[in-house]
Amino acid sequence: MRYIMKKVLSMALTLFVVSICVFFAFSLIPGDPVTRMFGTQATPELIEQYRQKMGLNDPLIVRYFRWFTSFIQGDFGTSYDYKVPVAGMIAEKIPITLTLAIMSFVMMVIISIPIGIYTAKHENGIADHILTVINQIIMAIPPFFSGIIMTFIFGIVFKLFKPGGFVSYTKDFWGFIEYLILPAVAIALPKAAMATKLLRGSVIDEAAKDYTRTAYSRGNTTNGVLYLHVLKNAMIPVITFMGMALADMVAGSIVIEQVFGIPGISRILLTSINNRDYPVVETIIMGIATMVLVINLLVDIIYRIIDPRIEVED
Amino acid sequence: MMKKSFERRSLSALLVVLSTLTLTLSGCSSKKAEDSGTVANEQTESASQEDGSQAEDAQAQSSTEDLSKIVVGIPQDIDSMDPHMATSAGSREVLFNVFEGLVKPDSDGNLLPAVASDYTISDDGKVYTFTLRDGVKFHDGSEVTAEDVKYSIERNAGTDGTDPLISAFSNIESVEIADEKTIVMTLKESNTEFLAYMTVAIIPASNTDTEGNPIGTGPYKFVSRSPQENIVLESFDDYWGEKAYIKDVTLKIEANSDSVVMDLEGGSIDMYARVTSNQVSQLSDNFAVYEGTMNLVQALYLNNNVEPFNNELVRQALCYAIDPQTIMDFVSDGKGVEIGSSMFPSFGKYFDASLNDTYNQDIDKAKELLAEAGYPNGFDFTITVPSNYTQHVDTAQVLVEEFKEIGVNATIQEVEWNSWLSDVYTNREFESTVIGVDASTLTAYALLSRFRSDASNNFINFNNADYDAAFDAAVSATDDAEKVEKYKECEKILSESAANVYIQDLPEFVVLNKKFTGYTFYPLYAQDFAKIKPAQ
Numbered sequence: 001m002r003y004i005m006k007k008v009l010s011m012a013l014t015l016f017v018v019s020i021c022v023f024f025a026f027s028l029i030p031g032d033p034v035t036r037m038f039g040t041q042a043t044p045e046l047i048e049q050y051r052q053k054m055g056l057n058d059p060l061i062v063r064y065f066r067w068f069t070s071f072i073q074g075d076f077g078t079s080y081d082y083k084v085p086v087a088g089m090i091a092e093k094i095p096i097t098l099t100l101a102i103m104s105f106v107m108m109v110i111i112s113i114p115i116g117i118y119t120a121k122h123e124n125g126i127a128d129h130i131l132t133v134i135n136q137i138i139m140a141i142p143p144f145f146s147g148i149i150m151t152f153i154f155g156i157v158f159k160l161f162k163p164g165g166f167v168s169y170t171k172d173f174w175g176f177i178e179y180l181i182l183p184a185v186a187i188a189l190p191k192a193a194m195a196t197k198l199l200r201g202s203v204i205d206e207a208a209k210d211y212t213r214t215a216y217s218r219g220n221t222t223n224g225v226l227y228l229h230v231l232k233n234a235m236i237p238v239i240t241f242m243g244m245a246l247a248d249m250v251a252g253s254i255v256i257e258q259v260f261g262i263p264g265i266s267r268i269l270l271t272s273i274n275n276r277d278y279p280v281v282e283t284i285i286m287g288i289a290t291m292v293l294v295i296n297l298l299v300d301i302i303y304r305i306i307d308p309r310i311e312v313e314d
Numbered sequence: 315m316m317k318k319s320f321e322r323r324s325l326s327a328l329l330v331v332l333s334t335l336t337l338t339l340s341g342c343s344s345k346k347a348e349d350s351g352t353v354a355n356e357q358t359e360s361a362s363q364e365d366g367s368q369a370e371d372a373q374a375q376s377s378t379e380d381l382s383k384i385v386v387g388i389p390q391d392i393d394s395m396d397p398h399m400a401t402s403a404g405s406r407e408v409l410f411n412v413f414e415g416l417v418k419p420d421s422d423g424n425l426l427p428a429v430a431s432d433y434t435i436s437d438d439g440k441v442y443t444f445t446l447r448d449g450v451k452f453h454d455g456s457e458v459t460a461e462d463v464k465y466s467i468e469r470n471a472g473t474d475g476t477d478p479l480i481s482a483f484s485n486i487e488s489v490e491i492a493d494e495k496t497i498v499m500t501l502k503e504s505n506t507e508f509l510a511y512m513t514v515a516i517i518p519a520s521n522t523d524t525e526g527n528p529i530g531t532g533p534y535k536f537v538s539r540s541p542q543e544n545i546v547l548e549s550f551d552d553y554w555g556e557k558a559y560i561k562d563v564t565l566k567i568e569a570n571s572d573s574v575v576m577d578l579e580g581g582s583i584d585m586y587a588r589v590t591s592n593q594v595s596q597l598s599d600n601f602a603v604y605e606g607t608m609n610l611v612q613a614l615y616l617n618n619n620v621e622p623f624n625n626e627l628v629r630q631a632l633c634y635a636i637d638p639q640t641i642m643d644f645v646s647d648g649k650g651v652e653i654g655s656s657m658f659p660s661f662g663k664y665f666d667a668s669l670n671d672t673y674n675q676d677i678d679k680a681k682e683l684l685a686e687a688g689y690p691n692g693f694d695f696t697i698t699v700p701s702n703y704t705q706h707v708d709t710a711q712v713l714v715e716e717f718k719e720i721g722v723n724a725t726i727q728e729v730e731w732n733s734w735l736s737d738v739y740t741n742r743e744f745e746s747t748v749i750g751v752d753a754s755t756l757t758a759y760a761l762l763s764r765f766r767s768d769a770s771n772n773f774i775n776f777n778n779a780d781y782d783a784a785f786d787a788a789v790s791a792t793d794d795a796e797k798v799e800k801y802k803e804c805e806k807i808l809s810e811s812a813a814n815v816y817i818q819d820l821p822e823f824v825v826l827n828k829k830f831t832g833y834t835f836y837p838l839y840a841q842d843f844a845k846i847k848p849a850q
Contacts (some may be wrong), residue, residue: 041480093542159580164568263541
């Protein structure tokens with residue numbers, strides 16, 4: 001318990017540092033919300049007037065603390081660009097990106113665990129060789145490329161998929177899920193390939209250890225040893241990887257949302273950076289950072305459940 | 315054990331190599347197929363302009379589809395739903411459907427009465443009197459009143475002590491309500507062109523949330539909006555004029571321009587404006603391509619304040635070094651219209667085609683001028699280009715090659731749009747930039763006012779006393795012929811003093827699914843959805 005307390009504290013500190021970094025990074029790049037607002041119709045007077053009105057003329061540190069105090073009170077501010085509260089705007093988009101990440105994660109698990117175990121069990125068999133090769137190739141294909149290829153094959157050639165035909169979950173939930181299948185596959189494939197490889201190697205390693213021999217000598221069957229003893233230990237590195245992969249999937253969706261025209265969190269993040277919409281960018285980055293930290297914490301906790309011998313330092 | 319694993323590795327490696335080869339080979343063959351497909355498409359594309367028979371074929375295939383709905387792809391989200399705050403061309407052209415002014419442009423560039431049924435302009439060009447049209451309703455059902463008009467004009471003029479949203483509106487002395495149907499606007503200085511600014515959107519004075527709940531008088535009303543996803547419009551049943559044909563219009567944001575062709579072919583969008591000529595060649599014959607111009611002045615804009623561009627001879631040398639036709643050939647298959655000053659052909663009487671020949675490519679002449687200016691060995695400079703505009707980036711690339719001929723080394727610096735706005739446009743910290751400048755209203759004033767030496771938007775720092783005099787004379791002239799003449803004099807000065815290296819008015823390709831027809835070009839930024847109708 002003390003461990004978790006400590007961890008949460010360090011998480012808060014990390015988040016604080018992240019928020020500072022994002023805020024100050026923005027002051028280094030040219031342009032601000034007002035230049036974007038008036039575009040080529042801008043006059044120096046208008047820019048000045050609106051900078052004043054929006055509080056952009058205040059020193060950076062003042063602006064940071066103004067943002068920070070309202071942020072920790074749960075007020076994420078108002079989007080400069082859309083003039084609507086950030087919280088509502090993002091809340092509408094979270095389910096999109098989250099569904100995509102969860103779908104990819106589930107696909108990754110469903111694909112990698114059986115194949116990983118199978119190839120390890122039948123090490124050096126023909127299936128193992130073929131699958132290893134396919135694995136290598138898939139690992140090398142970036143999601144945006146497989147995304148474009150799949151859109152072309154399923155969308156234009158077979159007409160099974162409507163490119164760009166995204167529908168919001170609020171209008172047609174199953175249509176929404178259906179549209180996300182291909183993007184999820186594109187994200188999941190390389191991750192599944194890596195997880196498979198990792199699991200296979202891990203199972204093979206564990207199988208060579210002494211305790212496995214002991215388990216056999218106690219009269220267990222191959223499957224018994226594999227599922228009761230080996231797999232439990234072999235899963236530890238795989239879980240670390242999958243935790244990281246889940247965080248990475250949210251980041252990976254930045255590209256995939258662009259390729260498939262999905263108006264999720266990542267699209268908002270990208271355009272908000274371009275439009276210098278600070279409140280939105282800050283909120284999204286903080287959200288992503290929190291998520292990564294929470295996943296890390298969960299992975300640590302799962303470790304302990306799987307293998308109580310693991311001592312997480314106090 | 316070790317040996318065995320090596321063998322396993324080499325077997326796997328062999329398989330990897332083999333399958334990679336297969337992939338590469340199949341990649342090559344599909345590329346070939348694509349190439350031949352392109353040629354075929356080009357043929358059908360060139361034929362597709364006039365014939366309706368193909369359209370009917372396409373129609374037959376999709377007769378079951380709902381033609382009361384159209385999905386229009388737009389390259390970026392609207393920057394504001396408040397018509398007075400929306401500045402980007404992409405936003406204005408869409409809001410054209412939702413909002414209207416006292417007058418409204420038609421596709422030939424005439425200003426037709428809209429919310430006003432009639433207007434008179436005093437002979438001295440100072441007093442504008444508008445009569446409101448009977449029965450013009452806002453989308454919320456209320457009728458347009460003189461107060462709404464006064465409010466809308468004053469909001470832009472900054473009468474409440476703020477700075478005017480439209481700088482030309484600082485010329486407004488007063489807006490008076492004479493009676494409930496008559497509005498009298500008085501200007502500080504006479505300006506007979508001011509009518510063009512009365513296209514400014516009329517919005518209800520009572521609406522406190524123009525951004526979230528935009529209410530106008532146009533043929534389409536706002537329904538909903540989801541950031542970075544879509545904007546939904548619906549035809550307005552009580553519209554005073556000719557009603558829209560298509561009931562539901564969805565504007566879908568196409569963040570990835572590479573997926574436009576696939577989205578059109580796959581059916582998730584029916585229309586997209588401003589595709590590249592390359593994309594046009596990839597389209598199947600289910601689509602009609604409308605060809606027009608973008609109505610902007612594309613030029614290599616030179617900062618007239620920095621070395622060596624403060625020297626007129628240098629600027630002229632650059633003008634002699636380039637050939638607009640070569641640029642058009644490279645950038646858009648030879649399409650586009652050459653221009654020689656800050657004016658494009660849609661402006662009719664104001665456009666002077668003879669200025670295209672002020673400079674014709676002449677490498678020797680250019681070198682001579684450079685030598686005369688003191689740069690016999692040329693010089694180096696930077697062209698700053700906003701990276702999101704492919705056509706400007708491509709143009710800059712051709713320019714760099716053309717300048718090499720006269721010994722001038724240009725380097726392209728691609729910047730993101732917001733950096734461009736801030737560094738180049740607002741702070742004027744640049745040497746040169748390729749961009750297209752458009753007109754916010756249908757007046758020569760809108761295009762030429764920025765070159766007056768004291769204009770706040772004179773981002774190239776052009777400073778020429780003759781120009782200022784000619785421009786002022788043009789603005790105050792009340793006689794139309796004299797006005798046109800003076801404006802043409804302005805254009806001539808810009809051309810002869812080589813304010814910028816003028817290139818072209820870019821071609822615009824609008825793709826529309828053949829299920830629909832009736833796309834109309836306007837001489838300024840406007841996508842008129844009300845004119846689009848089902849093909850049958």
